[in-house]
Amino acid sequence: MVVRMNMPFVSVIILNHDGRDYLKPCLSSVLNSTYDEFEVILADNDSVDGSIEYVRHHFSQAVKLKVVALNKNYGFAVGNNMGYQKVDPKSKYVIFLNNDTQVERDWMQEIIKKMENDPLIGAAQPKIRLMSDRNKIDAAGCTIDYYGRPFRLGNGETDQGQYDSISEIFFALGAAIALRKEVIEKVGLFDSSFFAYYEETDLCWRIWLVGYKVVLVPKAIVYHWGGATAKRKASMDASVALKYRVFYRRRNQLIMMLKNYSLSNIIKYVLPFGARIPVVALIRFAKGQSAEGLAYLDAIWSVLTSLSEITKKREHVQKTIRKLPDSEVMKLMISPVG
Secondary structure (H helix, E strand, C coil), X not given: CCCCCCCCCEEEEEEECCCHHXXXXXXXXXXXXXXXXXXXXXXXXXXXXXXXXXXXXXXXXCCCEEEEECCCCCHHHHHHHHHHCCCCCCCCEEEEEECCEEECCCHHHHHHHHHHHCCCEEEEEEEEEECCCCCEXXXXXXXXXXXXXXXXXXXXXXXXXXXXXXXXXXXXCCCEEEEEHHHHHHHCCCCCCCCCCCHHHHHHHHHHHCCCEEEEEEEEEEEECCCHHHXXXXXXXXHHHHHHHHHHHHHHHHHHHHHHCCHHHHHHHHHHHHHHHHHHHHHHHHCCCHHHHHHHHHHHHHHHCCHHHHHHHHHHHHHHHCCCCHHHHHHHCECCCC
16 A cells, blocks of 8 residues: 655665675665655665666666765765765655665555654664565564674564564664664764774664664564675685674774763773683684684774774763663663673
């Protein structure tokens, strides 16, 4: 059933880098959404596989579609932030969507209807199912433990309705995250220093701190391959792939916690976690895994040499953004296991 009610304008940003094979099903499904008032911005991170030419040829009649060609691969955070600069000024909501997704026709309608009915929702995630098995869940929301380690709720479970209630979650998976534009203006977008990993986790943490909620909207369904980025990374030079897997994860995890935790929880959780990283590096060296050991040490060194910049970001979060104490935000986290 096509929606004809007066609903606010939405901008959907799809970041792409050498993902031409995913673009036709992704864009076709989004452009076929039942929601009326929206645009799609394809932000291309300097693809060399002909992605832009393919889209301009096959979607030449798609009036809702804009193509933004970036001059290099800026990564997830900056690439999406640059796409955001092109949103229509009248947009009330912005949805970031991975290029290896497909959506059900009413997905946008369900998300926006819920966000319109509850002005305290700053971000929302649809129920994300696996493209490879559409009966199984990829993520019904996400959380972290006190050390910042992420977990996808429901991952790999057969969907039997166990996540069909609208619920509060710590963060929305970056594969499909809807944001209220006025909240973006309060807390900012993705941390431009991250490049890859933890961008959406950090952003949603700030959304909670400023007093808004992040929720799962289970009636909105998105399907996700989930392995597209990993496959591209696997084809990289081994040292580059290792930097993705180890360096950015550990580095960004530490930066995120340093920015968003209160001082007492930095002492309680961040310092002990950071102290473990050199130990892990030594174990990797002892096992002959020197490249991985170096990646751990590089992560710590990057944090230490960036403390001045991190401190400035932390002061902004703690003095300008924070409205809730850690005790409230940590109710959405889980206790560490192991």
